[in-house]
Amino acid sequence: MSATTKFRVALRGNALLTHPRFNKGTAFTTTERAAFGIIGHLPYKVNTLDEQCDRAYQQLQTRETPILKNSFLTSMKSQNWVLYYTLISRHLRELIPIIYTPTEADAIANYSHLFRRSEGLYLSFPNEETMEEEFLEQTEGRDIDLIVCSDAEAILGIGDQGVGISTAKAAIYTLIGGIDPSKALSVTLDVGTNNEDLLKDPLYVGWQEKRVRGEGYDRFVDKFVQLVRKYYPHSLLHFEDFGVTNAERLLELYKDQHACFNDDIQGTGAVTLAAVMAAIGVTKTQLKDQRFIVYGAGSAGLGITRQLRDGMVTADNISAEEANSKFYLIDKHGLIKSSLGEANIRADLNDFVRPDSEWEGVADANGEVSLLEVVKKIKPTVLIGCSTHAGGFTKEVVQVMAKGTERPIILPLSNPSRLVEVDPKDANDWTGGKALLATGSPFPPAKMPNGKEYIIAECNNALIYPGLGFGAMLSKSRTMSDKMIIAGTKRLASLSPALEHPDNALLPDFADSPSVNFEVAVAVAEQAIEEGLAGVDWKKEEVREKAKEKVWEPIYGEYIYDKDGEA
Numbered sequence: 001m002s003a004t005t006k007f008r009v010a011l012r013g014n015a016l017l018t019h020p021r022f023n024k025g026t027a028f029t030t031t032e033r034a035a036f037g038i039i040g041h042l043p044y045k046v047n048t049l050d051e052q053c054d055r056a057y058q059q060l061q062t063r064e065t066p067i068l069k070n071s072f073l074t075s076m077k078s079q080n081w082v083l084y085y086t087l088i089s090r091h092l093r094e095l096i097p098i099i100y101t102p103t104e105a106d107a108i109a110n111y112s113h114l115f116r117r118s119e120g121l122y123l124s125f126p127n128e129e130t131m132e133e134e135f136l137e138q139t140e141g142r143d144i145d146l147i148v149c150s151d152a153e154a155i156l157g158i159g160d161q162g163v164g165i166s167t168a169k170a171a172i173y174t175l176i177g178g179i180d181p182s183k184a185l186s187v188t189l190d191v192g193t194n195n196e197d198l199l200k201d202p203l204y205v206g207w208q209e210k211r212v213r214g215e216g217y218d219r220f221v222d223k224f225v226q227l228v229r230k231y232y233p234h235s236l237l238h239f240e241d242f243g244v245t246n247a248e249r250l251l252e253l254y255k256d257q258h259a260c261f262n263d264d265i266q267g268t269g270a271v272t273l274a275a276v277m278a279a280i281g282v283t284k285t286q287l288k289d290q291r292f293i294v295y296g297a298g299s300a301g302l303g304i305t306r307q308l309r310d311g312m313v314t315a316d317n318i319s320a321e322e323a324n325s326k327f328y329l330i331d332k333h334g335l336i337k338s339s340l341g342e343a344n345i346r347a348d349l350n351d352f353v354r355p356d357s358e359w360e361g362v363a364d365a366n367g368e369v370s371l372l373e374v375v376k377k378i379k380p381t382v383l384i385g386c387s388t389h390a391g392g393f394t395k396e397v398v399q400v401m402a403k404g405t406e407r408p409i410i411l412p413l414s415n416p417s418r419l420v421e422v423d424p425k426d427a428n429d430w431t432g433g434k435a436l437l438a439t440g441s442p443f444p445p446a447k448m449p450n451g452k453e454y455i456i457a458e459c460n461n462a463l464i465y466p467g468l469g470f471g472a473m474l475s476k477s478r479t480m481s482d483k484m485i486i487a488g489t490k491r492l493a494s495l496s497p498a499l500e501h502p503d504n505a506l507l508p509d510f511a512d513s514p515s516v517n518f519e520v521a522v523a524v525a526e527q528a529i530e531e532g533l534a535g536v537d538w539k540k541e542e543v544r545e546k547a548k549e550k551v552w553e554p555i556y557g558e559y560i561y562d563k564d565g566e567a
């Protein structure tokens with residue numbers, strides 16, 4: 001969209017001023033005010049978008065805490081999309097932590113108490129019968145490219161919240177990925193909650209019953225997915241923060257039917273592979289030379305392990321079996337090894353179960369092997385945390401690791417910040433500045449022994465999923481293939497500042513995330529065309545230009561009243 005884009009709009013008066021897509025507030029021109037019957041609805045002065053941004057930023061600064069800023073911005077999003085996205089784009093590094101992790105975790109945990117206005121589509125289990133009507137009510141006549149859904153069972157690291165997250169993830173798609181917000185739909189699949197606090201809370205706004213499991217859950221989710229397939233066959237369906245028992249299962253079930261993407265599995269896997277590729281560029285080693293510990297074998301742990309494994313098979317030309325042997329997964333019962341038994345090992349982890357014979361004499365009285373023991377024995381080169389266990393990487397763990405490898409690669413990825421497995425400042429200090437670090441939420445730089453600042457890269461799936469999604473949507477791909485994800489990952493890794501100097505951050509700064517994700521999108525769409533998966537008839541060489549045309553920018557267009565126009 002450009003400044004001269006003209007829109008034929010059918011809304012008048014309050015209907016126009018309360019529509020976040022079309023509302024310009026005091027930026028409506030005098031001609032528009034007359035044409036849309038809003039002269040008397042607005043104070044006299046016509047403001048520019050710059051002036052509106054300055055005012056909004058000043059107002060934001062009067063909100064003293066991150067959660068108050070988050071509420072202010074949430075309200076602004078429901079009033080005026082152009083202003084909201086412009087304001088945040090101008091202060092990206094400052095405001096992403098407000099609308100995303102870590103602050104969004106608190107906003108979601110307090111969703112029912114902060115609730116002012118609904119956003120997106122709420123599909124609640126008791127209304128299953130009328131799901132199609134509700135879906136159509138919200139979507140009819142809309143051209144939707146992206147659907148972000150969540151059943152909110154495993155929100156960030158804060159567990160079951162009943163409702164939340166999909167709106168924040170959708171906003172990131174627009175901010176960083178350039179997706180037109182009018183083409184995105186965020187969906188809450190409310191199947192109850194097992195969070196006892198929410199079940200007791202008189203203000204809870206969701207369906208206040210225990211989570212539906214089994215056949216009823218599958219039927220409900222399937223009904224939703226089939227509606228997506230029926231009405232928006234070319235859309236991308238993004239799954240976010242589903243519980244570990246459903247995340248991988250649903251992806252497997254639907255990935256061949258529709259372009260589906262599980263962010264916690266695939267997005268996290270991709271961004272972590274990019275961070276590790278950057279780190280081994282510093283250590284001048286290959287993926288197959290690494291010994292990986294993945295601490296927390298849930299959705300993110302599985303996705304990271306598989307993506308690293310697949311990356312290794314492709315880059316280093318070794319067998320999947322050999323690549324699998326480089327991984328040591330640790331969960332609540334310690335190392336995932338055969339004697340834990342089927343009850344404690346999900347089937348999707350089977351490739352990575354260590355044989356008990358390796359651990360004779362190391363296990364404790366319960367037969368469990370702790371993180372520290374694994375670190376001592378295998379001398380890992382890479383330690384990844386996605387456990388939600390705050391402080392799980394103790395000083396001893398980090399220091400023992402640092403004895404066994406010259407530049408320990410330590411990625412404590414749990415969100416929000418308070419759940420990080422180790423504060424990167426501590427990991428830096430305990431290793432004398434040798435650790436190569438990245439975290440899931442933003443952290444301040446650490447000090448290297450030479451006095452230089454070491455920028456802690458934010459290894460968060462938001463650095464890549466908007467680009468992966470945009471690439472899939474742009475190319476109208478029928479599926480999000482593994483090769484498309486690898487192509488995006490390699491492009492991200494190629495943009496790592498650490499390639500220029502080993503003391504630089506492992507991944508690009510979030511302030512650069514829009515251009516980084518644009519590059520990712522181009523790589524993904526090119527790959528979709530190469531694989532014959534794209535639903536467009538252009539050539540790879542045209543992708544960049546097509547992508548530029550498709551990027552949504554928050555700019556006010558010029559409105560012309562037309563009773564048959566958009567509404």
Ligand SMILES: NC(=O)C1=CN([C@@H]2O[C@H](COP(=O)(O)OP(=O)(O)OC[C@H]3O[C@@H](n4cnc5c(N)ncnc54)[C@H](O)[C@@H]3O)[C@@H](O)[C@H]2O)C=CC1
Pocket residue numbers: 154155156157158241243244263264268271295296297298299300301330331332333385386387388389392413414415416419439440441459460461462
């Ligand atoms: N940086 C990023 O981009 C991302 C970060 N994450 C973070 O990773 C964490 C996990 O997320 P999911 O995998 O979606 O959750 P999940 O619930 O699927 O997995 C967590 C796993 O950690 C295990 N765990 C819990 N306590 C543990 C302990 N003391 N020791 C070892 N394992 C333990 C659980 O049993 C579970 O298997 C969350 O904090 C989430 O915010 C998730 C996705 C992306």
Ligand SMILES: CC(=O)C(=O)O
Pocket residue numbers: 101155156157241263264414415440460461462
């Ligand atoms: C970043 C993200 O997806 C998570 O923490 O769950």
Ligand SMILES: [Mg+2]
Pocket residue numbers: 156240241263264
């Ligand atoms: Mg997530």
